[in-house]
Amino acid sequence: MTCFTAPAFAAAQCGVASWYGPGFHGKKAASGERFNQNALTAAHKSLPFGTELKVTDQRTGKSVQVRINDRGPYVKGRIIDLSKAAATQLGIRNRGSSKVCIEQI
Template sequence: MSSKTYLPAITAGLMAIAATTSLNIQPAQAGAQCGRASWYKLSGRTASGERNNPAALTAAHRSLPFGTRVRVENLRNGKFVVVRINDRGPFVGGRVIDVSRAAAQQLGMVSTGTAKVRVVADGVAMKGACG
């Protein structure tokens, strides 16, 4: 048999392997960051130009693109929320994300003001990765 006969089968096999490999990437492997989160009360507009809405599930991050959706998990109680990045910050050392009041309520951190969290953004590399 010629190599032309085997080429379609080999190509199909390689494509199947590539598809399976890319589907097995877990969000934590794609990009995770650990640190402290705080919640903030902002009046006016966010850095993206949106009017701030404390009832929305939004957050501020220093470098993630606006519109990126990230999963924020409170490492103390296991609660999590998915927020959309629409602002810049936090500007306090050791903090990795500022969340809206609504997000803080879902995380169980309104009364404490801050919490140790894991921030996971699928497909986005972040500094300060955690294990």
């Protein structure tokens, strides 16, 4: 897989995903909308707000579609922060993080 150049990319980007939710639920996201931990959204450092991504867990092959509405993650080595709902659907909520590949759809 190859890396991308923001703001658009054609190939998948792979790395570590984590999730966030309870402490941020109801607060404004960087996009200006209220963060809803129960929506299928995510935070990315540079992709435009509204970008739709397919996030695939490299371990299980499960995938989820999310929309970028926030900035982050702010932990070194992570490429995306998923909402609680997206992490649950992907099956990584109990693990906390997982190796994933993301691709624009």
